[in-house]
Amino acid sequence: MAAALCLATWLWRERNRLSFPPGPRPIPLLGNIADIPVVKQWEAYRDLGTRYGPIVHLQVLYRHLVIVNDAEVASDLCEKRSAVYSGRPPLPMISDLMGWSWNIGFMDYGPVWKAHRRVLQRYFGNSISSQHTSLLRKNTRLFLSDVLAVPSKFEDYIRRAAAANVLTMAYGIDIARHGDPLVVLADKASNSIIAAGLPGSFAVDWFPFLKHVPEWFPGAGFQRIARESRALSSGMKETPYTVAKEAVREGRAHASLVLDSLNSSDGDISSDDLIKNSAGAMYLAAVDTITAQIMSFIMAMLRNSTACRKVQEELNRAVGDARLPEYADRAQTPFLDACILESCRLYPVAPLGVPHCTSQDDEYRGFRITQGTTIIVNSWAILRDPKRFPEPEAFKPERYLDANGRLDPSTEHPNITMFGWGRRICPGRYFADSTLWFAAAGLLSCFNLACELDVNGKPIIPTEEMHSGLVAVPAPFSCVITPRSEKHAELVRTAQDDIE
């Protein structure tokens, strides 16, 4: 007993003797607050990495942050030591004030998180289901017909298709083609979080005592934002669930996470709150990410017209012009897959993932990482690491292909970084991956994409600019979309008639 106590004391002393990972010198009291970037955080954190190494330490007041710019370190910490690195940092603005603590994405690691995760894991599994590919097939066809009717509104239609997929998957609800009240509510709710930006965007995230400042107090504008978001958070959790349960009661519910979980004989899965929270979390996690990633793909195609033409030639061979793409065609479209991968690598929509947090003190490579440290993995920097992706700034889909033009399983795919790490890895990743393929294959099979021309007839090529936030979105750009032929337009019209 005495020996064990001595050993524990010695270990504690040793650990506290270790220094934090390197980082910019903090100023008294406020620490590194001036080093926390507010825009394009991924670039600023990459620059800190260039200066201080793959793992950088920052401190703001009593809170420690570790920025990881290296895939090996990210895997060592968030995967190999996932028992310690799977928490979420406290989020005073988003969770406490805006009322989103019911959302699994913001929950700390523990039994409540585990129970929610089981519901999602059970529903999504470890591959894409045929039920989900049929859903994607249907909504992609509706998306193509919307684009055919009003091509300039392509971004709205991408979002509408993503919303339709999620609301059907989560609640078994078929949404109206335009202006569905549930979509309007869900969009307002998720916009309120996106507007709040990354955790840490508000002073209250660093100074939690500000939570108690009343709304009327000068400078407490964040309280109004929080109040508005609270109402949306509650509406988003309750309203679609009430609609879905009514459909279940009346026996007209489609297959969905809600129906599936309510029918589960496992009492830990069929609890009302668990199902409600899990279904509600899906919209927030899926719609903005998917929409932004498809927009990034279109942006990449406009910037790389030769690759775009090559994808269309591949689709001509695999699909032809007598039908629309089916999921089974995917095996014959490796170049398209490579272009999707390359657009995800260059323009990841969750460039900093979602922050993790340590549940106990740890030592790594001789450095001290204390309990409660926020871990930010810079996926954007990892995906542009020249050691992993030579010529990282270039759009080179060929990097994923072997000598025969097939996808080379031995090359590193961005999927292992862009969907996060360890126990918190994105449960919707297989669904997201298939959604991207359906949208890209449908669009390029039936339509030509071109840059708008300026007054001198020169193409306006989109910049690579991404706007910061919890989800990074490409800066607005225009794209001229025209059917590849009258035969293609007719295919799209017929497919829509078949569905309706």
Ligand code: HEM
């Ligand atoms: C391109 C699309 C998507 C991207 C880039 C993406 C990325 C991510 C990332 C980076 C995380 C954080 C992982 C971590 O903490 O290490 C995450 C979490 C999550 N994602 Fe996704 N995601 C996408 C689509 C989806 C979809 C389609 C769904 C469900 C329908 C989904 C559901 C979730 C949920 C529920 C979490 C929280 C998991 C947890 O905290 O345990 N995501 N996603």
